[in-house]
Amino acid sequence: MEIIRTVAQLRKAVETAKLNQKKIGLVPTMGALHEGHMSLVQSACADNDVVIVSVFVNPTQFNNANDLQTYPRTEEADCEKLRQAGVHIAFVPSVEEVYPEPDTRIFNLGPVAEVMEGAMRPGHFNGVAQVVSRLFEMVRPDRAYFGEKDFQQIAVIRRMVELEGFNLEIVPCPIVRADDGLALSSRNVRLSEHQRDVAPNIHRILKESLKWAETLGVEETATRVADAINQFPEMEVEYYKIVDQKTMQPVTDWYADGHGAVGCITVYLGDVRLIDNIKYPIK
Structure with missing residues (x-):
């Protein structure tokens, strides 16, 4: 598995895969990987020739500074799990690499983003749309995988794909639970x-x-x-x-x-x- 930290390196690897007619699967994550994430990775590995997993805690989707600060970060353990799962590329960028300039885009996400999480966490879904659209631009995946625990987020991402005209398949994956039923998070x-x-x-x-x-x-x-x-x-x-x-x-x-x-x-x-x-x- 290759660990890539710059957008330039990532684009180069993607270009090589595309030239070789490889199907690319993308699993966007914020790290601290658990079995829920790994089920997405497993699906991506089954469906695609090349699997790219991003590990990036995206600051623009946090409306609570303390939540951003306390979000668990376990890069070394994450990369080891991805290596063992057969992932081809782990994209582990810095904030400056993803956002060389502040992202001021405002997405017209409509009603799917205005209720529930959208109402409780103003700006959250716009931040999700910012980072996921950037990842889609960098990777140009054939498929992207998201967990159904974040059910509303999938609807928001589908809306963003529609707005931006990305040509890819959004693959929702079932919630993974502990033996006692708690959704893994x-x-x-x-x-x-x-x-x-x-x-x-x-x-x-x-x-x-x-x-x-x-x-x-x-x-x-x-x-x-x-x-x-x-x-x-x-x-x-x-x-x-x-x-x-x-x-x-x-x-x-x-x-x-x-x-x-x-x-x-x-x-x-x-x-x-x-x-x-x-x-x-x-x-």
Whole structure:
């Protein structure tokens, strides 16, 4: 595996792969890699001739300076995992390399970016669009892989691809969970032992809500989920929204359209912000 740190080197490697008619898969990450990331890498390796994984903590998508500062950084361990997984190139740039000048672009991401994470973290999705569009320009991948834990982010990236006219396939990959159901996240390492014991209740209650949805309406189901999680003194629900899987707009009944509904949740466990989601079957 080659570790590349400059855009010039990356473009050169991509050009060589393209000249040799190689299909390129890109897995954008912010590092602190876990089995969730590695499942994306595994899919990319199965589908493509050359796999490039970026390891870059993108400052423009953090609206909280403390969150940026405390985000785990484990470059050496990350590169070793990628090497063992058969990745061809790890792109590990500096901030100055990705942003030689401040990125002042504002993307018209529309309604998919205005709710949930977009409402709670102003500027977050614009920062995501900035860095992902730059990576797409550098790599020109045939496919790019994203985890469904960040369900809304995938909708935002699809919108950015539409706006910018990129010719590639966005490949969503299922959430990877620990044995007790907790969605794997780089932020999980910040949980205390007790908090880690409490955290799986998020997914447990989301799964229970599938049963509740058989007899309750959308609003009643969402309220019950939030109330059940808030029963734990350690946890506080920031939001739980049941939305259209494609548009990210709130649904008012389970029969609204053919896309199906997804429940997206953000929970504070102490000062650690955890996200998860669950899909509701189309009725």
